[in-house]
Amino acid sequence: MIVSVNGYTINDPNSVNSCYLDEPIDGLGMPPVRTSSGNYSGRDGGYIGAQFFGMRLVTLTGYFFGTPAALETARRNLAAAVTNASFPVNITTNAGSQYVLYCSLDSLDMPIIRSLNRAPFKLSLIAPDPIIYDNSASGAMSVTVQPARGGGLTWPLTWKLNWAAGSQPTTVNNTGNVTIYPTITLTDIMTNPTITNQTTGQFFTLSGLTTAAGDVLKIDMKNRTVLLNGGSVLPYVTSTSSWWPLLPGNNSINLTTNSGTDTTVATLGWRSGYRSI
Template sequence: MPSLELDDWQYDVGGVLIGADTSVQVLETSGLGRPPVRESDVEQPSMDGLFAGPDYFGGRQIQVDAAIRIPGNAAACHDMVATLQAATDASDVRLVGGQGMALRVKRPGRPVKRLTVRTRRLAPEYRQVIHGYVPLDMEFLAHDPTWYADEESITELPLGWLTGGGFAAPVVAPIYVQDGTVAADRPGWVTNNGTANAWPIIRITGPCANVTITHVASGRSLAFPTLNLDAGRWVEIDTRPGYRTVTWDNGGNAPGPSPASRIDLFSIPPGTSEMRWTAFDSTNSARLRVTWRDAYIAL
């Protein structure tokens, strides 16, 4: 299902359009700035002051003060509340750990950005519903407080392309070599146009075995020494906060990476960087696909 088109001052709440030029007027929204901080400062024994520990962001709480305005139509007001409740109470989100719904926001001069949220409050006040007016308080919690681009970015990298370095045995024809004088023209380069680390979803399609994926700039790698993929089968490595899973194409759990591999650190920093991967593949038909959303500190 394609995403709703948003104009300035509009919101997409799980597929329901609210905000400017709709029947649900948004009066005020809070929680769009810096998310709450989980501090870990420690008192210094026998000394004044504190030792400054690391600060971590907590979940982002979004409060929306809105009002349904459909003059003279109480039934339509009730229908709108029911529509919002159906969108925010979906059991495949509410009852499944780690799942959330999309909250998309469009502000003047800014592209559409999104959060993955759970609904914590949807409270209509029906005192004036007979006049077609229903104040509405909504509250959402984004467990990952980072803002993300509305559109996904995708790049695919076959094993046969070389972006640098040399050959690794066994070398099997056909081998395709590109000089790669321009980084953007070479497969394996990923660009995060945002200001925060982006978290990729990596899909490896066989046939291949003994896979290692490396983010060149950071040197971080994900090694799967026991992975053995038949032709047409694939596994997906989801590095996103709240997910961080390795699954087969049928949804089952696939073999995880080696103990030295850190899925929770395998991010794409702002700017352009390179991904490489190695594996054993006698057919030169295996593929690696990287999907991510640009990530932003601010809306």
């Protein structure tokens, strides 16, 4: 397995770092689970509430190899790679699968030992988002959702008669095994748009919002932001709206607006993710 920590490559024989992992590699299995629980008062037993994943702690241990000068350089370079507040950790498994998670530094120990050509390290990383994302070319997903329209005739009738086809909700497939919060981009003219995940029964409505040709509305379901041409329009979000996710598997997504002349379409973007490698 090859690991790249903010661009610093570990366990790659083709890398100039000469830095290799030792066993075990901790933290790439199931993330910790947070559970609300308590005991019943005045009777046996207790209750378990909703369960959520906690932050992921990843621990990498190994050795630098090389001349004394090369060891010093390798140690400095690894320390420099993990000074940012948040950085990507890319993983390529022995099977060739590619993943990425986003981490911050917890600790880095690089004790000096007697050996002239070998030096150990232990790197602990915290991933606030416990999801391990598919980093392959097929992992980044994007689907266009057309507004739902009713079919039939348009009144008043004019010859030749045109029976318009209706449009159905769009099926969006989340190929991972965890729920993922997408980003949704709506462009051009729209009036009071509502985008619904009919699979979960949740919807997101912007009431009183109208846009013009060329406008771009971006909804980030994970970070809970709504930007119109770069400016926040959160006050338009109705109190009954939900910041909804995509469930694993197929999701039925529906887009509606309040005017038949609206030209908007929505693009859902997300990266599939997994509980563990």
